[in-house]
Amino acid sequence: MAITRGHAHAELLPAFVLGALDPEEQVDMEAHLKLGCEACRRDLEAWWPVAGALALLAAAVRPTASLRATVLAVTLQSDASGPS
Numbered sequence: 738m739a740i741t742r743g744h745a746h747a748e749l750l751p752a753f754v755l756g757a758l759d760p761e762e763q764v765d766m767e768a769h770l771k772l773g774c775e776a777c778r779r780d781l782e783a784w785w786p787v788a789g790a791l792a793l794l795a796a797a798v799r800p801t802a803s804l805r806a807t808v809l810a811v812t813l814q815s816d817a818s819g820p821s
């Protein structure tokens with residue numbers, strides 16, 4: 738995985754794939770990609786799998802409210818009907 742150095746937009750790519758850019762940076766980045774910057778396009782392809790892995794990791798660490806409620810409900814149910 739070769740990440741381009743010394744290119745301002747390339748440094749924004751990790752945050753871009755995570756959707757973590759400021760709105761102005763997001764617009765700027767999208768405009769830059771639409772111009773067809775080959776270096777950013779290549780790096781973007783390298784960053785997508787990383788972003789996917791991070792998203793999974795974040796989901797595992799911090800479950801959504803509905804998932805948490807479901808897990809709690811199932812846990813309480815199994816406690817009530819458990820062998821003890």
Ligand SMILES: [Zn+2]
Nearest residue numbers: 746774776777
């Ligand atoms: Zn670029």
